[in-house]
Every structure is written in structure tokens, then in C-alpha cells.
Amino acid sequence: MMASNRQVNSNTESVDNYLKAILALSGPEEQSVSSTALARRLGVAPASVTNMLQKLASARPPNVEYEKHRGVRLSPEGKRRALEVLRHHRLIETFLYEILDFPIEEVHDEAERLEHFISERFEERIAAKLGHPKFDPHGHCIPAMNGRMPKQRSKSLANLDGDGDFVVESVSDRDSALLKQLKAHGIAPGSRLRVTKSPQEEFILKATRQPKSLRLALSVASAVRIRSS
Amino acid sequence: MMASNRQVNSNTESVDNYLKAILALSGPEEQSVSSTALARRLGVAPASVTNMLQKLASARPPNVEYEKHRGVRLSPEGKRRALEVLRHHRLIETFLYEILDFPIEEVHDEAERLEHFISERFEERIAAKLGHPKFDPHGHCIPAMNGRMPKQRSKSLANLDGDGDFVVESVSDRDSALLKQLKAHGIAPGSRLRVTKSPQEEFILKATRQPKSLRLALSVASAVRIRSS
């Protein structure tokens, strides 16, 4: 009974998450990614990663290029899908923030769940409703439908060379508590900052719009990306 | 490694679908539902249903009351969850239709996928945005947050006793092609109809707002629920 093995789009939630993680970890240079790095990022055992990579590589068309012990990178098809999911993610975040008035620190987790299940129509409609935005509420840029994504030229506040004046380009979306902290300090994409690096690996900031200066720990600073103003 | 078996809310997509199906099939009288009926509705083999029912019954707290060979009905907990998912479904449908301008025949499938994954916050926000609607775009009533759902007193156009004037209360949401047809004929919740039952098991309708009368097959008529006007 039931010969209906609907296999229309064989991408599962789990596959999506692997592809997204590879995209994120391979960085703008598209370097190959190690199993352990993936395992850490995804919260699974390294053996599970190896297993999945073998599947991703032997899919037809393959989602990744993978050779034993040499790490993995996305194939064109895998990259296509990863960017599609990333686009979904960031559009949904923008939508939750702009249209449904979600607090910014809650948009990521919600988008993380929904991104795998929305249709092309849903994507198209929220994009239209939002006026085809180029950036999500964290300042990350939203891949275009054709899959192109301009590289952002910014650096982490944590790797700052010297002091100076900067504009916040983006903030990390993955830690809700951190994000709440940043919000409380008025730090968001577009904020102007005057930064001094203190000897104790802390960062002394003076946000233009804020009355008093503040001190950020390294962990917090690393969640903020800046460009010079 | 990894002792983190996050089991916060053990309800899976599949469980949700079983509970929803039981709710739908048991009708307003909350009669018990047979395995085969469930199997047909869910598109799975009867054996799979039996299997799942055993799991649902032995969950703690149980989701269903189930005795071998005697069908199944929802436990209070199962009913709570089923109504929650139904509320999600209908709110999402309304949202897609009202806010995202989806064509009505597409809202069901989209809602069917998303209903399992939205958070309480998402639910609350779309409900607020929509003004806490009582009915979805098909005319089905949306269960309240507390789980109460008023019974709708209507009957299917297909089981009509005699001719007369009626108001469309609701249309079935499960068949997109059918829904498209009804839309083309201008039949939607609230439409006024003058109905004549023809000898060949067809229905001759004259919609108040439509220029000419039309003829509906039994299969189409059974997707329309009416009350006298």
C-alpha cells in the first residue's frame, strides 16, 4: 500500500542546517570546513557529521564536495540551497521585527524554526510587503533571489587594532541574552561609537546617542561588527 | 557525548497530525474514531495508526483514550493540543489571506506546514494584528486561546432536504482545486444562494450577486456548508 513516497524536494530540515552551517563556517573565502567545527556548531557528535557529509556528497546532484580527512565545501547546488535558506531566515527575521513587532532578541529562534517550511509564495509575499529589504534587523545582508550576496567589509569590534570612531554595521543574532544587553545599551546597526580599548581586554564605548560611556567584555564586543565612520 | 535529549515538548509534527485528525473525525459529538478512518484521512497504513495510537495512549499524560478494536477518542490533554494546533492553523490561514494577500486556495497547505512550528509569541502577535478574529477565510471558527470552540450549526449543501434560500457559512479548505472553482463562481462564506436540487443529483444555484445560475456536482456541493437565511 501507499506507493506515494513524495520525494519532491529531498532537502530536510537537518540537511538545511548542515548546509547553512557549512556556509557560515567557510567564511567569505569559502574555505573548506572540518568535521569537528561542524559538530561543535551543530551540537552533534563528530561521527554524525561524517555520516551526514557522506550522504550530502553522494546525493545526486551532490550538495557538497567532500574528501575523507580533508574537510568539506559546498557544491554549487549546496550553495544555492544554503543561500535560499539564509534568505528565508533573514527575510523572516525582518518580517517578524518590522511587521509583527517582535523584540529583536526573539526573531532569530523563530526564524530558525520557520525558515525550513515556508513556500516560495510566502517568501515572495513577505519580501514584497517589506519592500525587498537588503538587510535584516541585525544588519546582515539578505541574499538576493538569484543567490548573489555582496560581501560585507567590516570587522569585529573584538579584533580592533586601535581606538577610533565607528559605525555599527551588524550585531550577532545567535545569542538572545547578548542581544538584549546590546539593545539596553542602545547598540544597534547604524549606531555611532567612539571606542577606546582598555588594558584589561575591555572596550570603552561612547555611543553618540547615549548619555554615558560603557564598558564591554570581550565576549560582548565580539558580537558587534563595525566599520570606520 | 551529548546528554542533551531536549524533550521539552514531546509533541511532534506527526503526533499533532494524528490529534488533529481525531478531532476532525470525531465530530461535534466527540464520537470515537476508527483506525481505518484515521488511516484514510492521514494517508498512512492502518497498522501505522494502531502503532501510533498505542503510543499516544501510553504517553504520560495520555493524549488519547484507546481500547483495542474499539476506536479512539481524545483525552483532555489531547484535545487541548489538538485545539491549539487548530487555532494555529486557522489563525495562520487568516493571516496569510488578510495580511499577505494569499489566494484563498493556497492558505491551507501553507498553514498545514507552519502550524506545528510557530511560537506562542507568533500566535499572539498575528491574533492581535488581525484583531482576534473569530473566523478564518473559509468561514471556520477559530478556537479561543482557552480552548473553547462554539459549535457551528450548519449543514452540508449536499445533504439538503429541500430547495430554498441560504447563506454560505463555510467552505471546505482541504481541496485547493475545488476552492478555486468555488471562488470562480463567487461562492464564499456569506454568499446568499437560492438552491434547487435537480433530479440528477446536481444542485442548481443562483447566487444573489452572480448574473447567471450554475450547476454544482455533488462532490462540489459537499464542500459547502450552509444555513437558512
Next chain:
DNA sequence: CAATTATCTTAGGCTAGCCTAAATACTTAG
């Protein structure tokens, strides 16, 4: 009421995606 038929359950398998433990392959220090 017994026999046929229809419905339902049990038994045994399959795949996806995870796990642990053990083996193997790279890497690096001595």
C-alpha cells in the same frame, strides 16, 4: 449459530538521523 468478510493488531523490516566505542589517519614534537 457458523461461515464469510471486514476491520484491526501483531510481527518483523526499512530509513533518517542521532549516539558511543573503537579503529585509523593525519600532525607535530622530540
Next chain:
DNA sequence: CTAAGTATTTAGGCTAGCCTAAGATAATTG
């Protein structure tokens, strides 16, 4: 260049949810 150490893969298991085939129970009917 070898030994220790780290990274990765293989092997073997587990659960969820589906399947088919076959057995058991209930319902129908002569």
C-alpha cells in the same frame, strides 16, 4: 623519523514513524 596526540571515520545501536504480511477479532449474513 617515530611516537604521542588529535582529528576523523568505521562499526554497531537506538528511536521515530512508516511499511507489508500475516494473524486475530468483530460484524454480517445465510
